[in-house]
Amino acid sequence: MSRILMFLPPVLFLGLAALFVVGMNRDDPDNLPSAFTGKIAPAVTVASLADHPLFTDEDLRAPGVKLVNFWASWCAPCRAEHPMLEKLSDEGIAIYGVNYKDRAEAAEGFLAEMGNPYRAIGTDERTMSIDWGITGVPETFVINGEGRIILRFAGPITAAELARSIRPAIVEASK
Incomplete structure (x- = not known):
């Protein structure tokens, strides 16, 4: 029995090391899959923010590709991705914003500045953030004309991510 116990620590160590190696070699360690991908997006349940047009469930279900972006004024990655959102908006992509855990004054200041x-x-x-499974901000969803989620992207949209995942999802959503 003591001989078996002598080999137990190295065997456990090797097993744990193997799990770490497998975990570190996943294709995309930052990918957080969404249970909603391919399904109809949950309802839009938001309150108005100052004088801005209110994002409604009808907007979400309207024809055409759209992005739903969860953001906050206190979120540094939201600031980093903002130029990419403006670029997409300038290209005619409909982007709907959901301000997350923020004060109205701070959100207004962010939009005035950025x-x-x-x-x-x-x-x-x-x-809404609970219903959509939000884990933090920024998070962006690409939605097709039927209100179906094509992609959930967690984190800031960079130029590289725009080309790698957002644009292909927009193309898929437009089919």
Whole structure:
């Protein structure tokens, strides 16, 4: 029995090391799959933010490709991705914003400083982010004309990510 116990620590170590190696060699370690991909997006349940047009469920279900972007003024990655959102908006992509865990004054200041790429905005009253499975901000969803989620992208949209995942999802959503 003591002989078996002598080999137990090295065997456990090797097993744990193998798990780490497998985990570190996944294709995309930052990919957080969404249970909603391919399904109809959950309802839009937001309150208005100042004088901005209100993001509604009708906007989400309207024909055409659209992005739903969860953001906050206190979020540094949201600032980093903002030029990419403005670029997409300038190209005619409909982007709807959901302000997340933020003060209205701070959100207004962010938009005044950075620009407003959103067709309509709402502020989350703690239910929409839960319903959509948000883990943090920024998170962006590409939605097709049927209101179906094509892609969930967690993190800031960079130029590389725009080319690698967002644009292909927009193309798929437009089919």
